Amino acid sequence: MIKAVEISKKFERKQVLDQVGFQVRPGTIYGLLGSNGAGKTTIMRILAGILKQDKGCVLIDGKAVFENVEIKQRIIFMPDILYFLPQYTVKQMGKYYADMYANWDQQRYDQLISQFQLENKKVSSFSKGMQRQVAFCLALAAKPDYLIMDEPLDGLDAVVRQRIKGLLINDVAERNMSVLISSHNLREMENLCDDIGIVHKGKMILERNLDDMKSEVQKVQFALRKGQDTQFLNKLNILHQEKRGSIHLLIIKADRHEVEALFAAQHPVVLDMLPLSLEEIFIYEMGGAGYAIENILD
Numbered sequence: 068m069i070k071a072v073e074i075s076k077k078f079e080r081k082q083v084l085d086q087v088g089f090q091v092r093p094g095t096i097y098g099l100l101g102s103n104g105a106g107k108t109t110i111m112r113i114l115a116g117i118l119k120q121d122k123g124c125v126l127i128d129g130k131a132v133f134e135n136v137e138i139k140q141r142i143i144f145m146p147d148i149l150y151f152l153p154q155y156t157v158k159q160m161g162k163y164y165a166d167m168y169a170n171w172d173q174q175r176y177d178q179l180i181s182q183f184q185l186e187n188k189k190v191s192s193f194s195k196g197m198q199r200q201v202a203f204c205l206a207l208a209a210k211p212d213y214l215i216m217d218e219p220l221d222g223l224d225a226v227v228r229q230r231i232k233g234l235l236i237n238d239v240a241e242r243n244m245s246v247l248i249s250s251h252n253l254r255e256m257e258n259l260c261d262d263i264g265i266v267h268k269g270k271m272i273l274e275r276n277l278d279d280m281k282s283e284v285q286k287v288q289f290a291l292r293k294g295q296d297t298q299f300l301n302k303l304n305i306l307h308q309e310k311r312g313s314i315h316l317l318i319i320k321a322d323r324h325e326v327e328a329l330f331a332a333q334h335p336v337v338l339d340m341l342p343l344s345l346e347e348i349f350i351y352e353m354g355g356a357g358y359a360i361e362n363i364l365d
């Protein structure tokens with residue numbers, strides 16, 4: 068378990084993080100979302116033990132991470148700007164990691180390198196996207212318990228992004244690895260993360276479990292008979308409503324069965340429970356909290 072407890076950080080006089088707290092549970096993927104300058108990289112560097120917070124604490128398996136060599140052996144931090152040893156080839160980078168990480172799996176590295184069709188050339192000679200793929204192969208073959216990645220999917224093509232997501236989900240399920248991943252892009256995180264935290268101007272403004280979130284908000288399209296009473300709607304926590312002709316569209320914060328039962332009892336002419344994207348849920352939830360998500364995320 069990674070636990071950040073009320074971490075605050077100032078650079079010079081600027082408050083960059085203000086009492087940020089969250090947890091990455093074992094065997095789950097946590098998506099840290101926020102716009103440029105929100106504080107994501109700073110949070111990740113503190114969690115990886117590279118930077119020290121001014122206030123609060125970071126605990127990994129209950130132990131402080133800063134200057135803790137034993138814990139750092141079990142963490143891989145993939146920064147947004149990658150670094151490889153100059154002149155090192157793909158295989159040489161593997162040897163370097165093998166010396167550093169006790170869980171290194173050479174067979175897995177060889178498999179991943181061939182799956183990504185990476186030639187054994189100097190890593191610095193690869194394109195940015197290919198270097199990112201090498202970084203993934205290294206990270207996954209090191210079999211860390213904790214994988215912290217700063218915008219790792221940026222600049223990768225759709226096929227590679229899908230392949231990487233599949234590999235991550237697999238390792239999380241099989242080895243109980245915990246992943247913290249940052250992104251600007253909510254849609255990218257939709258089918259990957261268990262939990263999402265949105266950081267804005269150094270504060271955690273919303274944190275949710277995605278399964279809970281999806282089961283708590285419903286989108287209903289319905290039409291009633293002419294002149295039919297709509298009083299029953301007053302019982303609902305309506306986040307958003309629209310009306311086109313006789314068709315009503317509602318976004319409601321409630322359990323699906325409750326909503327279905329309530330509407331079915333009115334014998335509507337039309338009743339459809341529609342799928343909701345994560346983006347829509349965030350727009351309505353954050354709108355309610357006074358934030359316009361389109362100004363916060365891509």
Ligand SMILES: Nc1ncnc2c1ncn2[C@@H]1O[C@H](COP(=O)(O)OP(=O)(O)OP(=O)(O)O)[C@@H](O)[C@H]1O
Nearest residue numbers: 078079083101102103104105106107108109110147
């Ligand atoms: N070493 C530093 N010295 C001074 N200010 C810094 C330093 N590192 C980060 N900052 C400031 O802290 C704030 C948060 O930066 P951070 O890199 O954590 O944001 P981010 O959410 O990762 O942004 P991006 O999406 O653009 O990468 C910014 O205002 C940035 O200028």
